[in-house]
Amino acid sequence: MNEITTVPHLTTALTGPFQNLERLILENQVSIESWFRSAWRQINAPFYASVDLRNAGYKIAPVDTNLFPAGFNNLNPAFEALCIQAIQMAVEHIKQPIDKILIIPENHTRNLFYLENIASLQSMIEKAGFETRIGSLMPDIDAPTKIDLESSKSVLLEPVVRDGDRVLVNDFNPDLILLNNDLATGMPEILNNIEQTITPPMSLGWSSRLKSDHFGFYQQVAQEFASLVDMDPWLIDPMFRNCGEVDFMKREGVDCLSKNVESLLSAIKTKYDEHNVNCEPFVMVKADAGTYGMGVMTIRSVDEITELNRKERTKMATTKEGKKVTKVIIQEGVYTHETWGAEETVAEPVVYMLDHQVVGGFYRVHDKRSASQNLNAPGMRFEPLAFDDCCISPDPNQDMDCRQNRFYTYGVIARLALLAAAREITSVV
Amino acid sequence: MNEITTVPHLTTALTGPFQNLERLILENQVSIESWFRSAWRQINAPFYASVDLRNAGYKIAPVDTNLFPAGFNNLNPAFEALCIQAIQMAVEHIKQPIDKILIIPENHTRNLFYLENIASLQSMIEKAGFETRIGSLMPDIDAPTKIDLESSKSVLLEPVVRDGDRVLVNDFNPDLILLNNDLATGMPEILNNIEQTITPPMSLGWSSRLKSDHFGFYQQVAQEFASLVDMDPWLIDPMFRNCGEVDFMKREGVDCLSKNVESLLSAIKTKYDEHNVNCEPFVMVKADAGTYGMGVMTIRSVDEITELNRKERTKMATTKEGKKVTKVIIQEGVYTHETWGAEETVAEPVVYMLDHQVVGGFYRVHDKRSASQNLNAPGMRFEPLAFDDCCISPDPNQDMDCRQNRFYTYGVIARLALLAAAREITSVV
Numbered sequence A, B: 001m002n003e004i005t006t007v008p009h010l011t012t013a014l015t016g017p018f019q020n021l022e023r024l025i026l027e028n029q030v031s032i033e034s035w036f037r038s039a040w041r042q043i044n045a046p047f048y049a050s051v052d053l054r055n056a057g058y059k060i061a062p063v064d065t066n067l068f069p070a071g072f073n074n075l076n077p078a079f080e081a082l083c084i085q086a087i088q089m090a091v092e093h094i095k096q097p098i099d100k101i102l103i104i105p106e107n108h109t110r111n112l113f114y115l116e117n118i119a120s121l122q123s124m125i126e127k128a129g130f131e132t133r134i135g136s137l138m139p140d141i142d143a144p145t146k147i148d149l150e151s152s153k154s155v156l157l158e159p160v161v162r163d164g165d166r167v168l169v170n171d172f173n174p175d176l177i178l179l180n181n182d183l184a185t186g187m188p189e190i191l192n193n194i195e196q197t198i199t200p201p202m203s204l205g206w207s208s209r210l211k212s213d214h215f216g217f218y219q220q221v222a223q224e225f226a227s228l229v230d231m232d233p234w235l236i237d238p239m240f241r242n243c244g245e246v247d248f249m250k251r252e253g254v255d256c257l258s259k260n261v262e263s264l265l266s267a268i269k270t271k272y273d274e275h276n277v278n279c280e281p282f283v284m285v286k287a288d289a290g291t292y293g294m295g296v297m298t299i300r301s302v303d304e305i306t307e308l309n310r311k312e313r314t315k316m317a318t319t320k321e322g323k324k325v326t327k328v329i330i331q332e333g334v335y336t337h338e339t340w341g342a343e344e345t346v347a348e349p350v351v352y353m354l355d356h357q358v359v360g361g362f363y364r365v366h367d368k369r370s371a372s373q374n375l376n377a378p379g380m381r382f383e384p385l386a387f388d389d390c391c392i393s394p395d396p397n398q399d400m401d402c403r404q405n406r407f408y409t410y411g412v413i414a415r416l417a418l419l420a421a422a423r424e425i426t427s428v429v
Helices: A017-028 A029-042 A078-091 A111-127 A211-229 A252-276 A300-305 A310-316 A403-428 B016-025 B029-042 B075-090 B112-127 B209-229 B252-273 B302-306 B310-317 B403-428
Strands: A047-053 A062-067 A100-105 A131-136 A145-148 A154-158 A159-163 A167-170 A178-180 A195-198 A240-245 A283-289 A297-301 A327-332 A338-340 A347-355 A357-365 A381-383 B048-057 B060-066 B100-105 B132-136 B146-147 B154-159 B161-163 B167-168 B176-180 B197-199 B242-245 B283-287 B296-299 B327-332 B338-340 B345-353 B356-365 B381-383
Touching: A017 A403, A029 A211, A029 A403, A029 B302, A047 A403, A062 A403, A078 A111, A078 A347, A078 A357, A078 B029, A078 B075, A100 A111, A111 A131, A111 A178, A111 A252, A145 A240, A145 B381, A211 A240, A252 A300, A252 A357, A252 B161, A297 A300, A297 A310, A310 B302, A338 A357, A347 A403, A347 B209, B016 B029, B016 B403, B029 B100, B029 B209, B029 B252, B029 B403, B048 B161, B048 B403, B060 B209, B075 B345, B075 B356, B100 B112, B112 B132, B112 B154, B112 B176, B112 B209, B132 B167, B209 B283, B209 B327, B242 B252, B252 B283, B252 B302, B252 B327, B296 B302, B296 B310, B338 B356, B345 B403, B356 B403
Parallel strands: A100 A131, A100 A178, A131 A154, A178 A195, B100 B132, B100 B176, B132 B154, B176 B197
Antiparallel strands: A047 A062, A047 A347, A145 A154, A159 A167, A240 A327, A283 A297, A283 A327, A338 A347, A347 A357, A357 A381, B048 B060, B048 B345, B146 B154, B161 B167, B242 B327, B283 B296, B283 B327, B338 B345, B345 B356, B356 B381
């Protein structure tokens, strides 16, 4: 095991309830794993996912579940073998003969960080024993285009072409289409009704998915899990409300938004009182179909909603690739009380899964943000080495609060979000 | 990836054919992995196995496949997560709800090295999320017995008791019995006809298994594989003959033995000539149901068989726990042309698998033995760090002969032996 000298530490003073949650999860490891096994016998896990967690000390909760995860380049390289093995398992679970895999990435040619992710993903899938190519949906890519990366790797983007009921790149006729494009701008016509399996399914793209649907499924999973280990589900579940149509520019739907913000802030206050949490409640208002950390704001009082200035409203009105925001989710704000390094920069863990296996993660760190803000924003950086214990091996002989055990807890919460996503997929496919 | 300074190097001058074999395997990685995937869709892999390989330069072949592997304590600890994940997969493939696992170890209380293996295995199965206990079949163990180990771990051996159609230890009622006892002295009565699943099945214990059966299945697998990559199957397959009853003490069956030794030596010579191998042919005479490296001798000419002295005959006549040898396999001797360290001590790789995943390995090193001798003998030691690349990630951008690529080849050959074992299991269950 590599020795890591820096690892985020919890700065919260509220260690009591935190330790309770950790203790509960560690003491129930066997029944928790049994419960997960039973769950995965009934439903297939998504091919992959990443989950953003926030550890407030008094609660640990997922705040975003990404079914088209980028960032595989930020994982600890020591766990590459674990990823390769999990990819083999994910493909095995598709139960079709699959030898050739086409990755469809986001429409980026200049975002080299993102393309490093694609290069890492391609390399791992190849090492798992599959022929792997990258098919671009960008109109600009009309011929194979090689892009060199800082890591000295490169990616070859090839135009996807339709041939009857199949899509190809050049003479490469894939058995499986692996989406790493969240389809925020809609389902691409070229992929409609093809006979090849597309995973994750296109209906889970942000053109049709809503965060509020996901967190509805998560709420149900959290309740089942909480009754298994006998705790208040709130300790792992961020409450939320959602509104119908909202037009930030025309100020339409703001009444509903205000009403929901008020009711959610009050519900959080009630929970804080119940659990003796001495913090100021806040909510996150997010585009319900938002992605890339865009269209997100922190709200502490209902007045802030009515007093939004033009700049703030403009910022909320559109998300990735200029897509208009029409629906919002109001989510309980969960403080992140973890910090990184001597500067005590706020940090939040991101856990990566392939099939139903936790394969690593990293801390998202942002030195311009506070404990109550979205960290998924320009200026963030990643600290890939923290998760050297990879979340699957708790050690009952060590302190509850030691790195290995805390990371096991993170892996459990992330898998609950994964299970919610699996049910979400089943509901739409 | 950890940087390893010492790694065995090939001392053979016969790099030509070696590179050919490696090159073939690396070039065909995609079709090889596709072939394995197809094979594992049709048949379940054994729960676990270890395979002893010999790399002669001109050929790489398995010489022993152990279905009750010890030595998990000798694996690189950095790959523990890989083992845990593979254990989860192995249990998933049993397709029953399994929460509690009982390990049945060998009947050792003083072999602390062996018990370190049991402690490692138990720890990994627990970390995989299963309640795990150790049930001893030894009559001496009539109460729970804790044995402290050098690693500061300990094992708790508990007497196995029969309760109707089930076996228990104390109040622990397991869902699965994991055999780590090779049953060389027979199938234990207490396990007969129990309703719990026993894996690997008892019929694969050395009380009924024969090496010649295994190598019969392996020959078939090697032929299929050789036609996939278009090579002579001999490059990965040790030829063998077997005799009916042999009694070394009474000198019965020695004619058959001599005849077979002569015919095999001559067949090896033909192959050496065909492949321009400039080595002296030799064969290994082994107890066909032998284990623990016992009952094994190197034979270079048929005269050595007829001239065996009393000491040599006594040594061949019995194996583990005094079991009488009645059947022998005569196997083509494969030189090991790998050496460890500056002293050039002979070394052979041992590859470990859980389910159909390669999870690590080590070099067995013996400074009192030569390249044509059995290294599984008192005085051997293990070098666990060598396999830092864990055999599943070849890198086509590196030299054919680099560590990572050589280890991938070892993982392929080991999996061929695993597939042979899977067919062997199917044939007897």
